[in-house]
Amino acid sequence: MTIPSNQIPLGCLPKNESLNEDMVDILEHLHSNYVPMSEVNGAKTPADFVSFGGDQLTEERSRNIQKARADGRSVDEKLDGVWCKNEDWHGIRIAYQLVVAILRKPNSVMDWGTMASNAIVAGNANALKDPLDHYDSVKEFFAIELDAFIIAATLNHFGMEGTESIPTKNMMPENLKNSSKEAQRKWLHSEVRTMVEKFVMPGVSHLPNLLAAYNPRPDLPCRGQGCTRVFKYGKCRVKHEKKEHGLTVVDEDAAYESEVDNKRMEDYVYNYGCLHLSIGLLLRSANDSVKEGDGERLLRVWNFLTVFYWANNHNKYALAALRLKASQLGLLTPREAHRLKWNRFASRKGVEGKCISRDLLVEQQLN
Numbered sequence: 001m002t003i004p005s006n007q008i009p010l011g012c013l014p015k016n017e018s019l020n021e022d023m024v025d026i027l028e029h030l031h032s033n034y035v036p037m038s039e040v041n042g043a044k045t046p047a048d049f050v051s052f053g054g055d056q057l058t059e060e061r062s063r064n065i066q067k068a069r070a071d072g073r074s075v076d077e078k079l080d081g082v083w084c085k086n087e088d089w090h091g092i093r094i095a096y097q098l099v100v101a102i103l104r105k106p107n108s109v110m111d112w113g114t115m116a117s118n119a120i121v122a123g124n125a126n127a128l129k130d131p132l133d134h135y136d137s138v139k140e141f142f143a144i145e146l147d148a149f150i151i152a153a154t155l156n157h158f159g160m161e162g163t164e165s166i167p168t169k170n171m172m173p174e175n176l177k178n179s180s181k182e183a184q185r186k187w188l189h190s191e192v193r194t195m196v197e198k199f200v201m202p203g204v205s206h207l208p209n210l211l212a213a214y215n216p217r218p219d220l221p222c223r224g225q226g227c228t229r230v231f232k233y234g235k236c237r238v239k240h241e242k243k244e245h246g247l248t249v250v251d252e253d254a255a256y257e258s259e260v261d262n263k264r265m266e267d268y269v270y271n272y273g274c275l276h277l278s279i280g281l282l283l284r285s286a287n288d289s290v291k292e293g294d295g296e297r298l299l300r301v302w303n304f305l306t307v308f309y310w311a312n313n314h315n316k317y318a319l320a321a322l323r324l325k326a327s328q329l330g331l332l333t334p335r336e337a338h339r340l341k342w343n344r345f346a347s348r349k350g351v352e353g354k355c356i357s358r359d360l361l362v363e364q365q366l367n
Contacts (some may be wrong), residue, residue, distance in 0.1 A: 004350040007361075010034075017054065023061045027052070027079050035081030044074065046081035049336060051343065053359060055090035056320050083336075085327075086320040087359035088298065088344055092286050093135055095305055098312045099279050100131045100138060103272075113269055115276075118145055146280035149273055153199040157191070170194075200281060202274040223249060282308075293355040295341040299328065 013029060015022035030052060038047040052062060062084035072078040104115040111117055119127035119141060126137035151163070159168035176187055220237045222229040224245035231237040241247040282304055289298035302321050309318035328337045345355040 005346040017058045049083045053085045053087040059084050059086045089357035089360040097131045200278045293345045
């Protein structure tokens with residue numbers, strides 16, 4: 001976007017989006033003042049829709065109001081001309097909160113290489129704060145840490161001791177050093193692909209196991225008659241039942257834990273680094289899509305965020321992301337879907353790579 005966004009202030013409504021009656025007033029105000037109307041066969045119908053965006057709560061309450069008014073007799077009563085959508089800045093912000101909750105454990109301060117430990121070593125106290133209240137500080141440190149992981153992966157791939165040393169493996173062939181830029185680019189892309197398969201994709205495969213460890217285990221009540229004991233681990237429950245009640249029950253959790261114990265010890269530091277790279281690059285792609293005004297790529301990121309929200313029990317954001325996908329596939333006409341895809345950004349000065357989400361622009365104007 002090389003042209004500054006045309007901003008027209010519409011004023012402020014003294015309404016609370018958390019209250020249904022105020023949300024009705026907001027939607028009625030938008031519908032009566034800004035939705036263009038036309039007549040088809042003598043009936044009044046919207047000539048075009050107006051997007052109304054915000055965080056997930058605003059989007060949800062707006063849709064609920066429209067559902068409650070779906071049996072209205074007129075277009076104005078149904079509020080059909082307003083299309084409610086979830087904005088990007090709020091969605092990405094929630095994704096950062098979930099990532100920090102996974103990677104930054106309070107008891108991992110003494111574990112070298114973890115997010116909490118790196119924040120202490122770097123002397124960055126802001127990185128240990130709540131990501132919602134101190135979003136920019138946490139986001140800045142997360143970006144620096146991600147760069148460090150990328151550099152570490154690159155040094156490992158090329159067998160380098162430091163950034164100034166000479167590669168000892170996976171070196172560029174001699175015949176390519178004087179070749180064309182296109183040939184050198186193809187070689188570089190092939191090496192990057194190898195690095196992604198080695199350091200990024202394992203993080204994706206380990207994500208379900210890490211999320212299972214992150215989510216609390218369900219309580220396992222004793223199956224002995226009249227016993228009120230509750231256990232967190234299946235193996236402990238089996239031992240208790242056998243010792244106290246004489247029960248011998250095959251426990252799937254205990255069998256699984258025994259199987260895990262018999263497996264070779266995994267490299268958890270490597271798994272953590274791969275997970276950090278995979279999730280971090282996803283969020284970086286989201287931020288870069290917004291900066292470049294790339295709606296196509298941003299919607300692809302939202303596809304991954306849908307699963308990420310759902311896996312972390314943020315079902316409402318997962319539903320909002322799923323509705324965004326459904327809007328592209330069938331809820332809207334091709335023309336309307338095109339508008340929804342690309343009309344998501346704002347540019348204050350019209351400089352390339354400097355776009356921001358529209359909801360962030362509103363937040364800046366209000367504060």
